[in-house]
Amino acid sequence: MAVLAKMLPPNNMPLGRLAKEEGISVATLGKWRAEARAKGQFLPDANAGPEGWTSEDKLAAVIETASLNETELGEYCRRRGIYAEQLDVWRAACARANDWERTATSRIARETKDARQRIQQLERELTRKEKALAEAAALMILRKKVDAIWGRKDGEDE
Numbered sequence: 001m002a003v004l005a006k007m008l009p010p011n012n013m014p015l016g017r018l019a020k021e022e023g024i025s026v027a028t029l030g031k032w033r034a035e036a037r038a039k040g041q042f043l044p045d046a047n048a049g050p051e052g053w054t055s056e057d058k059l060a061a062v063i064e065t066a067s068l069n070e071t072e073l074g075e076y077c078r079r080r081g082i083y084a085e086q087l088d089v090w091r092a093a094c095a096r097a098n099d100w101e102r103t104a105t106s107r108i109a110r111e112t113k114d115a116r117q118r119i120q121q122l123e124r125e126l127t128r129k130e131k132a133l134a135e136a137a138a139l140m141i142l143r144k145k146v147d148a149i150w151g152r153k154d155g156e157d158e
Helices: 002-007 015-022 026-038 055-065 070-080 084-150
Strands: none
Touching: 002 015, 002 026, 015 026, 055 070, 055 084, 070 084
16 A cells, blocks of 8 residues: 555654545554454554664564665665664564563563561471470469469568
């Protein structure tokens, strides 16, 4: 579709201006762009330079250029208004994105292990304190029984 081609770099024509030139409503153009993006077509926003492209647009550019040789890559970059270095950065970001899951999983596993160890430590400490409290309570009861049997009153010494 020729209208969609005008939305592509290097033209990057804003929807408002394109709507006036073509006599098509902005909403219709926006719908067409959304449908084309849903089909995997590369259509960045007109007023966004390459650094303002969505993640999907950057991924699409990386995929489109994966099999290109240097000459084709140079032509592609000129047509899209981007630099090969930007594609390299985006390609590296895509590669790291897949490592995120593994990194996050190992971090979560480590945090879970640390949390379990902390829980076990707290449970041991709680058990020790409960035993100490029970022992102190037993000693107080025994003291009262001894005092009751021998007839001592509070505060008396032998």
